[in-house]
Amino acid sequence: MSSSRPLVSIIIVDYKRNNPYLKESLKAIDQQTYTHFEIILVTDYPVNLTHPKLKKKSYGHYVGPAQKRDAGAKLARGSILSFLDDDAYPSPGWLQAIVDNFADPKVAAVGGPGVTPPDSSWDKQASGWASASPLGSGSYTYRFLPGKKRLVDDYPSMNLSVRKSDFNKVKGFDSHYYPGEDTKLCLDLTHKLGKVIVYEPKALVYHHRRSLLIPHLKQNGNYGLHRGFFARVLPKTSLRPLYFLPSLMALGLIFLLFSPLYTHPLLALVTQIGHTLLGFYIAALCLNALWILNRSRQPLQAFLSLPVIFLTHFWYGLRFLQGFLFTRKLSR
Structure with missing residues (x-):
């Protein structure tokens, strides 16, 4: 990687109508300490949002999330693709922590924790703690609370950044495996390319949870x-x-x-x-x-x-x- 700052393409896939979290996410992206980025928003419905670094593309329901993420990657000019869920917003040091890890050419991807927002309602906090606690997620609590930096071989796309050249080598997300196309992508990056995925606790985002009880159980099911x-x-x-x-x-x-x-x-x-x-x-x-x-x-x-x-x-x-x-x- 050159000494110049790499351009990061932040890709958000949104399937909701009038998503209340998009403005929150754009505001948090604007507060990043690392400022060399673009934003690509791929949606089911037309979105009335403007931003100097924002590109938008609307597809409709007939195209799934994996295809939308691939479409966002094709629009991207950056050498790093940072996938972010449509109900998540990043902490100020998120992008800088991601970019620092890609200085190592062996790194194909970087994932960070998705923490329940501190101002969430009581029921969404309960959903969050069900995942963030030891009995809730076993050895995977680091996905929901900051843990030790480590290498991983599987990470969810709610907060996953991928080197674009490696993403293209494995032909992006495999829509035949939705839901779980991120698991297939990580498998290809680590086993086909022989590269590594880094869990970086400083690459933190705040990820809104489902309400109790039916939405929570439906998601986990x-x-x-x-x-x-x-x-x-x-x-x-x-x-x-x-x-x-x-x-x-x-x-x-x-x-x-x-x-x-x-x-x-x-x-x-x-x-x-x-x-x-x-x-x-x-x-x-x-x-x-x-x-x-x-x-x-x-x-x-x-x-x-x-x-x-x-x-x-x-x-x-x-x-x-x-x-x-x-x-x-x-x-x-």
């Missing part, structure tokens, strides 16, 4: 569906024991619901083991609630985490099994 599908078709990054745990929990609960009907000694023993494991899980939920209380200083969020995380695990687990066992193709 979709995550489970596509991860289950990928565990079968893209095992290099998705066939991991951690992803199967919610499914084992869901199946175990269903088994225990019918435990009064079991008379066989072996099934009775399995039921006893199941009750013991359930006790450990409930204890883990309580410890996780204490962790949330310590981090948030909000007793309500600690209390809400008990049912929210339980239901999230159960629904994610069922949808994961659907994706792993029955889904032959993900719809666009």
Whole structure:
């Protein structure tokens, strides 16, 4: 990379009508310490927004998010493509932290945390803590709260920047894998090109969450569906024991619901083991609630985490099994 400042193309894909978050995002982009950028907005509906660095393109519903991101990349003049969700806005040092990492030619992409905005409503904060807590996301809490800088092999496109030359080499996002085209892109960057993806905690954005309870469960169920599908078709990054745990929990609960009907000694023993494991899980939920209380200083969020995380695990687990066992193709 040359010593001159690289141009960054910030690409936002928006499918909402009258999205209230776009102005917030543009305002935050204007406050960046790194100023050599352009903004590309690809939408379902025409958007009445103006900005000196903004390019707009409207497609309509017949084109999915992956195709819209690829279209934004084709319009981009920058050597770095920074993909940002339409309900997220960056912190002031976001772009500078991203650009610094691309000084290393081995780096193909940089991802950063998506933190729940501090002024979010109580229910959206509860949705955020369900993901940001240890029991909510296991070893992936760094995606929702700043963690240690590290190399990763999979990262969501809500806050993902990619070197344009590498993006073009792998032919961009694969729309056949939506939702989850970002997982396929990361797999191609790391395994086909042999490059690395950096998690940079300083590349922080604020990412609005879904409301409780149906929107939250619907979103997480979709995550489970596509991860289950990928565990079968893209095992290099998705066939991991951690992803199967919610499914084992869901199946175990269903088994225990019918435990009064079991008379066989072996099934009775399995039921006893199941009750013991359930006790450990409930204890883990309580410890996780204490962790949330310590981090948030909000007793309500600690209390809400008990049912929210339980239901999230159960629904994610069922949808994961659907994706792993029955889904032959993900719809666009």
